[in-house]
Amino acid sequence: MSQYIRNFLRFALIVLLQVQILNKITILWWPEPSGFPLFIPMVYPLFILLMPFETPVWALLISGFLMGLCIDAFMNTAGIHAFATVFIAYLRTNVLNALMPRNLNDYINQSPGIKNMGWGPFLVYSSFLILLHHLLFFGIELWNFSNIGYLLLKIVASACTTMLLIMVYLLLFTRQTANR
């Protein structure tokens, strides 16, 4: 499979996963969290995180914007997801450059993953960008910083659940991606 088809399929899969399952967790499967903030894992930035190493920044920005708009259309947030995703898409190349030992163009046809980065650097890379994304999203969405402890707790709880799901995703799909 070419990189384009794979990324397109991943786009569709992640949108469906996010919209049809993850957004419903707090409604269907976790009725009463009693005082703890209702958090929502948002794994769709994983699409940006897993784009191939040599993707130019403009392509990252545009695909991030499309991804964000797509999620926005499902969740009625009109641009907040797009804003946060474009932001992390812009920072992605810099973060990867800081973490990887070689030039990014040397990794031909590879996506960031635990096989070519190792668990440590990948977790640093993904958790930094995911936390940033969640911070922007929930901050802009609530736009009321009078109860900042609650907001931070919501952000941290969401980001931790997201990271957990990302690790599960990597464990499930690593073998197929590593061979290419």
Added chain:
Amino acid sequence: MRTFILFIRRFFNLILFLALEIVSIVLISHTQTLQGTDIVSSANTVSGLLYQKQSDVIYYFGLRKMNDSLLSENMHLRALLSARHEYDTLKDIVIRREKDKVDSTHVIKYAEYKYRTARVVNNSVSFANNYITINRGWADGIGKNMAVVSGTGIVGRIVHVSEHFASALSVLSVKQQVSSRLKDGTIGYIAWDGERPDMMVMKDVPQQIKVKAGDSIYTTSVSFFPPDIMIGTVLRVETVKKNNLQLLYLKPSTNFRDLQYVYVVENKMDMERKKLEDSLKTKP
């Protein structure tokens, strides 16, 4: 000119980044008011259909609960009906006649409401602004700014409409406040602080009004909801020292987590009322 092109090529990524962020901010700012435009919303056909398919699957698991809620709503309506028509003694007849008189002068002329049923295909409670997608659109007569109520209480207002779907901004939203009244007629407003879906706050209640936990709160005739629909019951009362007003924390009577069917309420007098109010505003 050449330096300009060089500049663009050098900072192309930064310029694209800023442009996309500005587009996002414009989109966000359009929806910050309730009169915003609907460029991206879950009322569009693709996401509406996707949500409908999913809700078709989940639908069967909630049938028992839905039956129970319909039964209890029927019971409530029957109780109301019997209160209007039961007359054994002379006293009751007098009351009934008085009620009928009120109906013929005020109620029917002043507020004519048309109810339409709709099924909820998507729902959320965990964001700062929660939306509900229903499977009725302008083809079924749904319009913007109509009220949405459930069998037990208020739900929200319609903000986006497409042909077969509409999305409603739930009252669990930091953007929207609902005018409300206590049992004795004191008017305040209900807001949500964006935290717990089972807790809302009624503000601006003067301190001399005695409120106890368990009191009911209803909608007023000033809001876009039909009057006298239950909003919730008071959980606890808190006094603000600064301005001698009370905050009433209340539990909404609608269970926002399992909404299955809702009623969309059209106020037939709304256009006329709005026209009159707007004409008053333009005059000096």
